[in-house]
Amino acid sequence: MSTPYTKLPAWADYGLIPLINLLVAFAGAGLVVLLVGENPFRAAAILVEGAFGSGTGIAYTLYYATNFIFTGLAVAVAFHCGLFNIGGEGQAYIAGLGVGVVCLAFDHILPWWLTFPLAILGAAISGALWALIPAYLQAKRGSHIVITTIMFNFIAASTMVYLLVGPLKPRGAMAPQTRQLVEGGQLPKLGWLLSDFGLTVRPSAPLNLSFLLALAMAFVVWLVVWRTRLGYEIRTMGHSSKAARYAGISETRIIIITMLISGALAGMMALNPIMGDQHNVSLDFVSGAGFVGIAVALMGRSHPAGIVPAAILFGMLYQGGAELAFEMPNISRDMIVIIQGLVILFAGALEHMFRPTVQAVFASFSPKSVGIAPPRAEGA
Amino acid sequence: MAEAAIELVGINKSFGTVRANRDINLVIERGSILGIVGENGAGKSTLMSILYGFYQADSGEIKVGGKAVAIKTPNDAIAHGIGMVHQHFMLVENFTVIENVILGAEHEALLKSSIAKARSELERLEREYGLEVDPDAVIEELPVGLQQRVEILKALYRGAEILILDEPTGVLTPAEADHLFRILRQLKEQGKTIVLITHKLREIMAITDTVSVMRQGTVVATRETAKTTVEELAELMVGRRVLLRVEKGEARPGAVKLSVRNLTVRDSRGVTMVSDVSFDVRGGEIVGIAGVAGNGQSELIEAVSGIRRAVSGSVMLDGAAIEVTGHADPGELRDRGLAHVPEDRHHVGLVLAFEENENSILGYHDKQQYLNGPFLKIDAVRDDARRKIEKFDIRPPDCRLRTANFSGGNQQKIVLARELEQDPGVLIVGQPTRGVDVGAIEFIHKQLIAMRDRGKAVLLISVELDEIRSLSDRILVMFDGRVVGERGPDATEGELGLLMAGVESQEAAE
Ligand SMILES: Nc1ncnc2c1ncn2[C@@H]1O[C@H](COP(=O)(O)OP(=O)(O)OP(=O)(O)O)[C@@H](O)[C@H]1O
Ligand SMILES: [Mg+2]
Numbered sequence: 001m002s003t004p005y006t007k008l009p010a011w012a013d014y015g016l017i018p019l020i021n022l023l024v025a026f027a028g029a030g031l032v033v034l035l036v037g038e039n040p041f042r043a044a045a046i047l048v049e050g051a052f053g054s055g056t057g058i059a060y061t062l063y064y065a066t067n068f069i070f071t072g073l074a075v076a077v078a079f080h081c082g083l084f085n086i087g088g089e090g091q092a093y094i095a096g097l098g099v100g101v102v103c104l105a106f107d108h109i110l111p112w113w114l115t116f117p118l119a120i121l122g123a124a125i126s127g128a129l130w131a132l133i134p135a136y137l138q139a140k141r142g143s144h145i146v147i148t149t150i151m152f153n154f155i156a157a158s159t160m161v162y163l164l165v166g167p168l169k170p171r172g173a174m175a176p177q178t179r180q181l182v183e184g185g186q187l188p189k190l191g192w193l194l195s196d197f198g199l200t201v202r203p204s205a206p207l208n209l210s211f212l213l214a215l216a217m218a219f220v221v222w223l224v225v226w227r228t229r230l231g232y233e234i235r236t237m238g239h240s241s242k243a244a245r246y247a248g249i250s251e252t253r254i255i256i257i258t259m260l261i262s263g264a265l266a267g268m269m270a271l272n273p274i275m276g277d278q279h280n281v282s283l284d285f286v287s288g289a290g291f292v293g294i295a296v297a298l299m300g301r302s303h304p305a306g307i308v309p310a311a312i313l314f315g316m317l318y319q320g321g322a323e324l325a326f327e328m329p330n331i332s333r334d335m336i337v338i339i340q341g342l343v344i345l346f347a348g349a350l351e352h353m354f355r356p357t358v359q360a361v362f363a364s365f366s367p368k369s370v371g372i373a374p375p376r377a378e379g380a
Numbered sequence: 381m382a383e384a385a386i387e388l389v390g391i392n393k394s395f396g397t398v399r400a401n402r403d404i405n406l407v408i409e410r411g412s413i414l415g416i417v418g419e420n421g422a423g424k425s426t427l428m429s430i431l432y433g434f435y436q437a438d439s440g441e442i443k444v445g446g447k448a449v450a451i452k453t454p455n456d457a458i459a460h461g462i463g464m465v466h467q468h469f470m471l472v473e474n475f476t477v478i479e480n481v482i483l484g485a486e487h488e489a490l491l492k493s494s495i496a497k498a499r500s501e502l503e504r505l506e507r508e509y510g511l512e513v514d515p516d517a518v519i520e521e522l523p524v525g526l527q528q529r530v531e532i533l534k535a536l537y538r539g540a541e542i543l544i545l546d547e548p549t550g551v552l553t554p555a556e557a558d559h560l561f562r563i564l565r566q567l568k569e570q571g572k573t574i575v576l577i578t579h580k581l582r583e584i585m586a587i588t589d590t591v592s593v594m595r596q597g598t599v600v601a602t603r604e605t606a607k608t609t610v611e612e613l614a615e616l617m618v619g620r621r622v623l624l625r626v627e628k629g630e631a632r633p634g635a636v637k638l639s640v641r642n643l644t645v646r647d648s649r650g651v652t653m654v655s656d657v658s659f660d661v662r663g664g665e666i667v668g669i670a671g672v673a674g675n676g677q678s679e680l681i682e683a684v685s686g687i688r689r690a691v692s693g694s695v696m697l698d699g700a701a702i703e704v705t706g707h708a709d710p711g712e713l714r715d716r717g718l719a720h721v722p723e724d725r726h727h728v729g730l731v732l733a734f735e736e737n738e739n740s741i742l743g744y745h746d747k748q749q750y751l752n753g754p755f756l757k758i759d760a761v762r763d764d765a766r767r768k769i770e771k772f773d774i775r776p777p778d779c780r781l782r783t784a785n786f787s788g789g790n791q792q793k794i795v796l797a798r799e800l801e802q803d804p805g806v807l808i809v810g811q812p813t814r815g816v817d818v819g820a821i822e823f824i825h826k827q828l829i830a831m832r833d834r835g836k837a838v839l840l841i842s843v844e845l846d847e848i849r850s851l852s853d854r855i856l857v858m859f860d861g862r863v864v865g866e867r868g869p870d871a872t873e874g875e876l877g878l879l880m881a882g883v884e885s886q887e888a889a890e
Contacts, residue, residue, distance in 0.1 A: 232745050
């Protein structure tokens, strides 16, 4: 217990520490690149160039970021209630069913701007329902939500495999996926937005309208958590269940509502690939976005203003990483996963590793600048 | 003159714009007991936290045994023989007593052998100082009074030479406090040095050798205890004359507002804490429940206020039942005019991580005046908080400050302001003045009496016998979960003390 009570100024808290974490993660990644005999600086250049160097690159980066904003917000909302929703992956996967059913039913009859709101509902409802059972089990039976949501990820995966190789697959088709959606189930691309800035974007670049939906959801989450009665109750519960009980807040009710919101947000992630890019529901379309959401929420401190940049960072790693694997033959896709893992490790899981050092440095330079949280026991 | 154990020279510490300590010079003599008194937020805890290495002073010097030392962490402090018992306990709630005691001081690689060693050492300490606690009890299941003992044991176990106690008696009964003081005197005889922060001037007079008075971050006076009086100290603290006695007129009890019948309550381990308790509280009277901590008072008020389920019995509020044995909803009870100031402000009454204004609506956050549809009216909430800050003189007057950053007494005022300002018909209040300075105690007592005089029913729980005696119109004494006697406000301390120790119930049995 050296200086765990030091409180840093905001710029250090939200700027410096994430930056240090990132630099260390990249240094680690650089070492890995060095080990396989490539030049880490060139690799870094390719990565950044691939992610931000062209209009198309940016469009891909933001496309991936869209996924991570949704799943990051989902994890963050649950965090505020003291819940660890690891089930974003499964919730998004099952939401693919909701989106798919809506689109398959309406893409021939309705224009996209009518299908879209229905699909949003389909995604949110199916994601929320998938979170409901773990939520109920936690609230009523005390079954730990970490365990149940993990199990529900597996159940979701098996269910979707069954559906995609069976009932949802068009007769006679080979691939385990639904039929292609027609225009009424396709979202407009947003490449033109970037073209307006003078960038050239390939028309196939997947950035689409769901990106704006993700940003809107980031705002809505902020609004709900910090400006509504419900958010107040969620945060009270997250800080102290005893205080919540005292305040007349029903634990069961709040846990269930929070998880429904969390599941709905994770579910909306399904809109982005299904309606925005590939125009079908395919096997494993979530591809880990649910888990990346955990790192994004951690890195973004569960605040939408932190989650959006963190999601873009991970979008960059995905897009730049793909370029890197293409350009440098020694660096395989798996290497990219290692690099992403390092970032998750340092920026997410080990978020507090450098904090004590930074605090000590601050304290010794200017004890005054460091307002210190008092040695008071806090409700967990 | 004895040599100085500790010397503080020119200590300064600011938090943002709040100057918590300014130019503090203080000498603590070896083998003496120094008392520190001062208003809430005067900077007492801050000063001691600097000494204990939680904070670093902006400027100034700490000398231990005449040598300037750098105390950057609590570990440094412990290495210099400084131990601290905090105002707010710092125990791991789901660890056992013995695990908490050895935490951070495990001598062996294997926990098992550390524990075995600690056990015998603990037994010695417990025997020597009479600090009995079951070493295998889990902290969260111990009443606050016993948790306090564990804190003291922790410091002693680490071989502290200089012991800092920040409001140690806030949770103790007078008898327990006397016990503690016997221990402190014993420690002093063995040459240990003690710093005692307290708001109870009686304790200062009883045990300290010298006393320093702090006000707004500075030490305004230091007196030899033998040569000062309670009145002088109070005046030095607050800067004006303080009424140390409670002034109140005759009670005019009206209709029964709260009626408790055959209430039985068990704690989380299933031990019966309240058995078959019945009483009434009428409008226009204050009923005080006296008792040694852990005799069921806490569970009683928790059950009545709907946050703990009772096993059997019934409670009527204004003639209508409260579902104490079922799903009583504290929120609904608030709507029916029952307010509750919980004993444990840190885990129950407040969310420490919240801004002050957010806590000022805790439990009332669903009131129409704070809401606009599903949205909170932030401006209304903050204006409301500012008004309460003003009325209750909460310092610093900043409704955006994190609640954890308020001093202990000011946190208490945040809770009281919230509950009293609702003007409830029935007020259940646990330890209303715990950790509150003399000036504020005067204010709070006046508020409670004003409520009574407006015809409200007040149920008061306090381990402070003086407080019970001076506020209550009727006193119920609880011992071992039962109400063992009822007395008028003129009951003597000795009489109540005997009841609280369960003496009369034994006599009755004979
Ligand atoms: N971490 C912090 N950040 C901001 N302000 C703080 C912090 N800790 C203390 N303060 C402020 O410093 C002042 C002194 O606080 P301190 O806790 O030392 O008072 P105290 O004399 O112990 O009061 P009490 O008798 O109520 O315990 C108060 O105004 C308090 O609000
Ligand atoms: Mg204090």
